[in-house]
Amino acid sequence: MKKLLLGDEAIAQGAIDAGLSGVYAYPGTPSTEITEYIQMSPTAKERGIHSRWSTNEKTAMEAALGMSYMGKRALVCMKHVGLNVCADPFVNSAMTGTNGGLVVLVADDPSMHSSQDEQDSRFYGKFAMIPTLEPSNQQEAYDMMAFAYDYSERIHLPILMRVTTRMAHSRAVVNIADEARPQNELNYDAKASDWVLLPAFARKRNAHVCAQQVELEENSVNSQFNKRYTGGGGHRLGIIASGIAYNYVMECFPDGCPYPVLKISQYPLPKKLICQMKADCEQLLIAEEGQPFIEDIVRGVFNADDSAIHGRLDGTLPRTGELSPDALRKAMGMEVVPSYAACEDVVPRPPALCKGCGHRDVYEALNKVLAEYSNARVFGDIGCYTLGFLPPYKAIHSCVDMGASITMAKGAADAGQWPSMAIIGDSTFTHSGMTGLLDAINENANITVIISDNLTTAMTGGQDSAGTNKFEAICRGLGMDEEHLHVVVPLPKNMEEITQILRNEINYKGVSVIIPRRECMQTLQRHLKQKRAQEAKS
Numbered sequence: 001m002k003k004l005l006l007g008d009e010a011i012a013q014g015a016i017d018a019g020l021s022g023v024y025a026y027p028g029t030p031s032t033e034i035t036e037y038i039q040m041s042p043t044a045k046e047r048g049i050h051s052r053w054s055t056n057e058k059t060a061m062e063a064a065l066g067m068s069y070m071g072k073r074a075l076v077c078m079k080h081v082g083l084n085v086c087a088d089p090f091v092n093s094a095m096t097g098t099n100g101g102l103v104v105l106v107a108d109d110p111s112m113h114s115s116q117d118e119q120d121s122r123f124y125g126k127f128a129m130i131p132t133l134e135p136s137n138q139q140e141a142y143d144m145m146a147f148a149y150d151y152s153e154r155i156h157l158p159i160l161m162r163v164t165t166r167m168a169h170s171r172a173v174v175n176i177a178d179e180a181r182p183q184n185e186l187n188y189d190a191k192a193s194d195w196v197l198l199p200a201f202a203r204k205r206n207a208h209v210c211a212q213q214v215e216l217e218e219n220s221v222n223s224q225f226n227k228r229y230t231g232g233g234g235h236r237l238g239i240i241a242s243g244i245a246y247n248y249v250m251e252c253f254p255d256g257c258p259y260p261v262l263k264i265s266q267y268p269l270p271k272k273l274i275c276q277m278k279a280d281c282e283q284l285l286i287a288e289e290g291q292p293f294i295e296d297i298v299r300g301v302f303n304a305d306d307s308a309i310h311g312r313l314d315g316t317l318p319r320t321g322e323l324s325p326d327a328l329r330k331a332m333g334m335e336v337v338p339s340y341a342a343c344e345d346v347v348p349r350p351p352a353l354c355k356g357c358g359h360r361d362v363y364e365a366l367n368k369v370l371a372e373y374s375n376a377r378v379f380g381d382i383g384c385y386t387l388g389f390l391p392p393y394k395a396i397h398s399c400v401d402m403g404a405s406i407t408m409a410k411g412a413a414d415a416g417q418w419p420s421m422a423i424i425g426d427s428t429f430t431h432s433g434m435t436g437l438l439d440a441i442n443e444n445a446n447i448t449v450i451i452s453d454n455l456t457t458a459m460t461g462g463q464d465s466a467g468t469n470k471f472e473a474i475c476r477g478l479g480m481d482e483e484h485l486h487v488v489v490p491l492p493k494n495m496e497e498i499t500q501i502l503r504n505e506i507n508y509k510g511v512s513v514i515i516p517r518r519e520c521m522q523t524l525q526r527h528l529k530q531k532r533a534q535e536a537k538s
Contacts, residue, residue, distance in 0.1 A: 005174045007167040008033035010138040011105060013174070014145030016043055019181035021072035021100070022050035024060035026431065027460035028079035029114040030168035031107035035077055036461075043180060053457075055466040056402070056431040057082035061089040061104070068102040068158075069195060071187025073149050080108040080119040085402065085432065091128045093158045095197055095205045099190040101149030102158040107168050110290055110322040116382075116401065118320060120290035125160040125267060129209050131216055132160045132267040133225065134243035138172040140225065140265065146181070147224075155212065164289045166322065167244045217268040225265035228273055232258035237332070238281030240264060240274065242294055244323075245287040251325045252334065269297050278302060285331060286311035289323045351387055358518035359385045361490035361498075362452050363393040366421070368495075369502040376419045377412055381405040381433070383425035384459045384520075385452050396423060403432030410436065410445045419506045423450045427457040430467035434474060440511045441479045448505045448512045452490075454520040462523040475513050484508060490516040 005013060012034045015023065025035040038044045039051045050067075054060035057078045064074035076086075083090065083106050090104060106124075109115040125132035133148055135141035141163065148159040193201055220226060239257070241249045242264040249261060262277050264270065278284060278298075286295040286309065295311040302309065310316035316331045317323065326336050353360050362385070370376040380386055380396030381404060388395040398408060409422035424433045429451050440447055451471055457463040467474060475485055484505060488498050498516070505512035519527075 001176050001178060002173050003176055004171055005138055005142075006033055006169060006171050007135075007138050007141050007163055008107075008169070009037045010142040010172075010174045011145060011161070011163070012037035012041070013176055014142040015073075015075045015103070015149075016041060016047075016049065017177045017180045018101075018146040018149045019073050019183050020044075020049055020075055021183045022064065022067050023075045023077065024050070024054050024064045024067075025077035026054050026057050026060055026082060027457055027463045028082050028107075029460055030109060030163075030165045031077045031079050031082075031105065032460050032463070033168070034075075034105060036463075047180070047183065053463055053466070057086040058089060061086035061093070064102060064104075065089060065093050065096070065098070065158075068098045068100045069190065069192075071100045071190070072184050073101040075103050075105060077105045078107070079115065080106055080121050081116060081401070082106070083121055083124055084119075087124070090124065090158075092197060094128045094130045094209055095202055096195045097156040097205065097209075098152055098158055099156070099187055100184050101152035103145065103148045103152065103161055104158055105161045105163070108162060108164045108290055110164055113165055116399075118290065120293055121160065121162045122267065122290070122293045125162070128160075129213060130157050130160055131155070131219070132162055134162045134265050134267070135167065135225075136243055136246040136263065136265055138167075138170075138174050141167065142174050142176060144225065144265075151219075155216070157209070157212070162243070164244060164322075166289075213268065217270065220266045220268055220270040221272050223266040223270070225263075226270055226273065227261075227263040228276075229260045230257070230263065232256065232260065234258055235260065235281045237283045237285060238262065238277045239285050239287060240277065240294060240298070241287040243289055245289050245328075248323060248325045248328055249287055252329050252332070264294065269294060271297075271301055274298055274301065282308065284309050285316065287317065287323065287328055288312075292319075350390060352390070353384065353387050354521045356521045357384070358454055358490040358516060358520075359388065359452055360393075361492060361495070361518075362423070362450065362516045363388045363395045365490070365495055365498040365502060366423075366450070367393060367395055369499050369506070370419065370421075372503075373419050373506070375417075376421065377409075377417055378421040378423060379405040379408040379412065381422075381424040381428050382459075383428050384454075385423060385425055388423070402428055403436060406433050406436035406440060406447070406449055409447045409449070410440045410443070413446045418446060420447045421450065421506075422447060423452060425458075426451060426453040426455065426467055426471065427465040429471065430465070430474070434478065437475070437480075437511075437513070438478045444510045446509050446511075448502070448514065451513060451515045453515055453517040454523075455517070456520050456523045458520040458522065462520065462526065471515055480511065480513055484510065484512040485515075486513070487515045487517055490518050
């Protein structure tokens with residue numbers, strides 16, 4: 001059977017067909033569509049595959065690991081910065097090992113289309129000493145899922161699968177299986193003592209995983225996904241291409257590549273194949289999407305100053321941003337195909353908060369009040385409301401990582417800053433803001449926290465938010481003083497009430513929490529459309 005699928009969708013379909021029992025994820029571009037595809041899949045529903053969103057990437061990784069311990073196949077999905085959030089269980093999952101197959105899917109974002117950095121997740125795979133897969137096209141992404149689960153169960157390690165934005169969000173025709181593999185039964189035969197990382201057990205597991213590395217690298221040398229010496233026979237130049245960069249190389253040569261090409265899509269890096277290419281070719285060009293991961297290792301294997309090795313480190317390819325066929329053409333001395341010139345009559349239009357968005361009214365009230373204070377500081381967070389940094393509001397002074405706003409506001413207050421404000425969204429608050437609020441409450445820090453609640457995870461498309469209708473209860477449970485906990489409706493007609501509450505709480509010498517609550521305009525329109533459709537049917 002053939003389907004036209006995004007890379008994300010090919011991964012999701014591949015996991016379902018490989019006998020998946022559960023997907024655990026927190027939404028984050030460019031990985032979100034994997035979980036959404038499984039949530040909407042009739043096959044997944046029939047088979048009872050778990051597909052609810054997790055509160056954050058750490059809880060997702062831990063739940064997936066728990067499913068694996070019971071012998072079932074699990075998938076955990078996130079964008080690259082989410083891997084930082086779940087680094088503790090991710091790295092330790094190599095120490096405990098797995099039972100049922102476990103695939104950790106991470107979508108990197110070169111050029112930072114919707115991210116804070118250009119982090120390359122292959123470094124995490126090397127750091128954790130687990131195999132990494134990097135598909136070069138949608139068909140390979142689909143095929144790799146079945147392989148990854150079988151491989152994980154054979155070596156009893158999780159498998160990191162790394163894709164990038166273009167792979168995740170481009171479409172291709174994919175041949176898929178006629179029927180899905182049955183799910184695993186519960187399995188109690190695993191050595192459960194491996195899962196207890198007391199030092200006595202952890203030391204044994206560490207020695208075992210270290211000893212496995214020779215086998216894992218040999219598996220990469222013989223991998224079906226690492227193709228050696230495709231292309232022409234000329235040895236002036238050899239090309240090492242990983243993941244989607246292999247596709248870019250092939251795109252440069254529609255009539256066939258005149259140079260030997262070593263395709264790498266499975267790690268640990270197969271050094272034996274690279275040594276063979278280095279011996280056969282006068283020059284090496286290393287094409288990889290992301291940071292110079294392969295290039296750095298290759299230079300270390302041979303000679304750090306080796307002028308015959310080219311890539312991102314020596315400037316042959318751009319050091320930052322996405323790789324492209326044009327960049328490769330230029331690196332190989334080929335003519336670069338002219339691109340379309342930008343239309344001079346079109347005015348650049350930066351992103352902006354939607355018309356009618358409740359965040360707009362929050363920032364209007366905040367700016368109106370803070371104009372009365374000198375040197376006020378507002379610590380922002382990750383979400384739609386980060387756009388409050390841009391004109392016309394220019395209302396926030398920081399945006400670092402998920403949940404940072406409250407703890408940064410507390411640290412600023414500890415330094416003597418006043419007023420010290422934090423603004424955080426509803427899903428970000430439950431993702432990783434609650435612990436910061438607990439710290440602030442425990443010390444009665446002199447900060448004012450705004451939890452801007454639009455009843456959804458809006459920035460990634462309107463997924464369910466873990467704390468919806470629970471935020472007052474969460475704040476009370478953390479020890480928040482009821483007198484300084486307020487819920488308001490961010491509308492122009494309520495501006496006088498909101499600004500007065502803001503003034504009162506800024507002048508209170510302790511922790512205050514204000515929750516402006518109004519549904520996201522995008523999900524509201526969606527819900528109204530669904531309601532009208534239901535009414536029309538009845």
